[in-house]
Amino acid sequence: MVPACMVYGFIAFWGVLGLAVFFIAMRGGPRAARESLHTDSRLGQRAVTLGIVLLFALGLVVPALVLAFNGEHKATVAVGGLHLNAEEVRGRELFAHTCAVCHTLAAVKSVGRIGPNLDVRVGDDIATAAGRKALVLSAIAEGRARGLGQMPAMLYQGKEAEQVADFVAAVAGH
Numbered sequence: 001m002v003p004a005c006m007v008y009g010f011i012a013f014w015g016v017l018g019l020a021v022f023f024i025a026m027r028g029g030p031r032a033a034r035e036s037l038h039t040d041s042r043l044g045q046r047a048v049t050l051g052i053v054l055l056f057a058l059g060l061v062v063p064a065l066v067l068a069f070n071g072e073h074k075a076t077v078a079v080g081g082l083h084l085n086a087e088e089v090r091g092r093e094l095f096a097h098t099c100a101v102c103h104t105l106a107a108v109k110s111v112g113r114i115g116p117n118l119d120v121r122v123g124d125d126i127a128t129a130a131g132r133k134a135l136v137l138s139a140i141a142e143g144r145a146r147g148l149g150q151m152p153a154m155l156y157q158g159k160e161a162e163q164v165a166d167f168v169a170a171v172a173g174h
């Protein structure tokens, strides 16, 4: 994300520059300003051309920068304006790849009906984030076959299982 201070700095910089140009132009009174606008000197014309080129360049560069940085920033935003850390962002990918076919989870817009809706089973039923994570980890490690269908064990292991569990614990029910 482009930090707010950069945006304010940018605005302040151009504000000051604009004022400076205005005062320099007005220094010799309106007539001098008019004359300097209609200058025939080559230096003056070059300066005007340079100014226009610079303006266009900035007009392209600044929005491009903002778009680029904002795009990256959005990847970490989940449902309900939650912010995901890098592990949880990875967990979202893993979940979408393997778990979403069977489970409904609003955070990845999945509507799987083979297994329970995790917004309810994990999000609503379990009060603490630690409890949610533990449930997801146990479901991944052991699998489930308690009469509600079949969930294979060990779809993920180790770090990946942790990342999925972190992600589901953070977003379920939101």
Ligand code: HEC
Residues within 6 Å of the ligand: 095, 098, 099, 100, 101, 102, 103, 114, 115, 116, 118, 121, 122, 135, 136, 139, 140, 144, 145, 146, 147, 148, 149, 150, 151, 152, 155, 156, 164, 168
């Ligand atoms: C093939 C379909 C399928 C896939 C893929 C699948 N699940 Fe499941 N899951 C189920 C079913 C069915 C149940 C309920 C089984 C039961 O309790 O009898 C379940 C139950 C759960 C539960 C609830 C456990 C409990 O004790 O209430 C969690 C949490 C869960 N799954 C998470 C995941 C995660 C995370 C993934 C991806 C790694 C995943 N599931 C992949 C079918 C699936």
